[in-house]
Amino acid sequence: MPSTAIRDFRYDPAARRLYxxxxxxxxxxxxxxxxxxxxxxxxAASKGRYFHEAVLDRYPYERLN
Numbered sequence: 001m002p003s004t005a006i007r008d009f010r011y012d013p014a015a016r017r018l019y020x021x022x023x024x025x026x027x028x029x030x031x032x033x034x035x036x037x038x039x040x041x042x043x044a045a046s047k048g049r050y051f052h053e054a055v056l057d058r059y060p061y062e063r064l065n
Contacts, residue, residue: 005048011038018055019064027064030055 008021018033044050
């Protein structure tokens with residue numbers, strides 16, 4: 001999963017939570033993310049671009065660290 005912005009991500013389907021670790025060092029959890037959005041994230045050629053288009057400013061979130 002090479003990305004210049006996103007180091008890693010994972011999804012908890014039961015809780016509909018998307019966990020994203022950024023290269024810059026921030027770890028965030030995004031709430032109530034539908035499975036189709038996670039599927040799009042997995043399939044996206046550019047994880048950073050997909051994140052900005054489909055996740056950022058669309059779902060409530062919390063910084064973890």
